[in-house]
Amino acid sequence: MTEGESAPQVDSTATATSDSSAAPVPTEVRAHEIHHGDAPAHHLKEQDSIGRLTPRPTFMEHLVESRDAMFHLDRRDSSELERYFHGPREMDKHSKWPTFMRMHGSVMPKMILPLLTVAAWSTFITLFSKKVHYIGVNNILLTVLGFVVGLALSFRSSTAYERWADGRKYWAQLIQISRNLSRTIWVNTGERQGEEGKVDLLRKITAMNLILAFAVALKHKLRFEPDIAYEDLAGLVGHMDTFARDAHDNERLHPPAKSFRKAIGEYLGVSFAESNPRKLIKRSKKPLGHLPLEILNHLSAYIDSCVSNGTLVSGLHQSQAIGMMASFNEVLTGTERVLDTPLPTAYVIAISQIAWIYVIVLPFQLIAVLDWVTIPASIVAAYIILGLATIGSEIENPFGQDVNDLPLDTYCRQIALELDIMTSSPPPKVDDFMSRPDNLVLFPLSQNGYPEWKDRSVEDIRAALKAKVIANPAPAPSDASTVVETLSFKAPKSSV
Template sequence: MVQYNPKDWITFIFRFHKSDTFRKLFPLMIFIGIYTYGVGYLELEYWKLSEKNHLSNITVMHGMLGFVISLLLVFRTNTAYDRWWEGRKLWGALVNNSRNLAIKLHVILKDEHDRSYFEKLIPSYASILVKHLTNKETSLQLFDDVHLQIDKHTHHPNQVAKMIFQKVNDLYEQKKITGDQLIILNAEIQSFTDICGACERIKNTPIPYSYSAFIKKFIFFYIMTLPFGYVFSLGYYAVPVVVFVFYVLASLELIAEEIEDPFGFDANDLPIEKIAANIKKHVEEVF
């Protein structure tokens, strides 16, 4: 996760981070610039079209569609950010629930061996969940045309949760905890599986294909038709204008693509490995 000062405008404007969309789009921007120059040359030098040509009125279409494409991109980025923020809230809940479970077990249990068992196992759930969510095959489990090699019966987060509950249930049978305490601890353990399921929902349910594909096609054809009208009013200055419009529209789509899956290794993804390490530190402090 990129650490930055939101008040440092100069750094934002003149520094290009490795995850900046400018770096990713630079080859396409060069292509768009050459394409715009080629269209301008054909219309102004080769065909010698005048401003009275009907082709110059294509900018009317761009004016109408510009509003539509802006609404689509705003909805796209908002939806992607909602997924990113929901992932952050889920991991925040995992932090709090891990602390609560550790605190309650530390107070309830008197045997040092039992305490040591949970001191190791509670942080293990977060660590296993990190590996589960960053596994590429986890994101493909709902696709019909993908045949996974993983064993569906070895869902590792579930195995850890089962071990935790098995130990709690054994403590109840050994009369080390009461029935009321078992109910209290069960709610905390159940929340682990709820959080895991919600994270899996984000991971393996991307934005619908038809919606994502339509936006990309819309941006492509919108940009490809821009030079035909703007060269009449801007001449060869249409080259930087069209390139800039492409940079803005494509950057919004790239940002949405990156943050809609917050459980990965991109610069703007959630630092779940760091969060899991913090859970381990906090649980050890409690015990």
């Protein structure tokens, strides 16, 4: 969740219902009570006409809000200025400003204090040299130190971008696996007749939700958000017995408001104001488990059940499904590697010290040549050198909430939208779309549909295929008709 966005309210009275379409939200009720639907009476509103336990209306409202929140997660309860300097960026927005004038994604806010420090320091050195005693040095030091600083910044930038690119590759792989596995489940997994077919359909939908849940849970894990009652996750995994569900704590969803000084400090990049991102995990009073891994366990159990009940009969599809589960685990391990293997601390400290030493000694070298221009020249040089170092520090962890971090919320919404598109209609049947009259099998050579060409001989079809290469008709229908009329097919010209 972006800064300034209110955390979701979790109804502590919500419990399970026998309707499989409603997933319970994590509550303070004991885990076995939520799972089996035998919570005490005071947690329930009433029983319906067939004796089912009906949850309070706030539970369903929470699910509706959770669904809406998936598509508006980073657009609510925050000012335009805050969204401008905080991220991740929105991929669908386009700026017409020249690149050098853009502020969205710039590290300028974090450069304000360093540049002010350099300005004050260079001013002091210049005034001291002019009014008290000349303290300039030979500028040959610029060449020697500049080479070392260039190597250090190049190493810092390349390693940070490598981590950023690796994070994007793993999420691209996650999207690809989600598409393949969802297609295998929705299209290649059959549905039995009668009531068993209804069960198969509901299980397929649940499995599709678990594919999305894996991506969302991975996003929260990479951002050190250990709970499951987030708006985009609660309705997907609330029905499963997991460690994260048992360790649910409302206090993690309602952290104390930041003081004005702390908020300003974080905005300006002051290290003393930054909080430990793992503090919520360290403060947990119960084992948090590993939610993405537990989701994979449930998905694997579903694949095994499909093999056992005969709805996934093809050995090839079975192997593909099992292989994609292993690929999911590969993505999980890879993203954890990127997150937990930053640049060694010794390198980080040394590169930072080298950059600052160069900036500090710069006025001593420029005073002899530039005179009063030393002050703006030092500020410009500091912006270039410290700016590159700051960029390397910002993109080192590509899974956070900064503007330059990967837009994980956008990736999760993309997976959700694609799964909705896939499940919006039954698996296609070949006869339903192949034999339609508007299936122009030889377009643009011929405007005839599948039924007309089905009545012709194989020789006519192959001759038409050859004619497509020889004639190379233009895409315009009128030109295609003219070309076709010059060909000698057995069918009447009026039918072509």
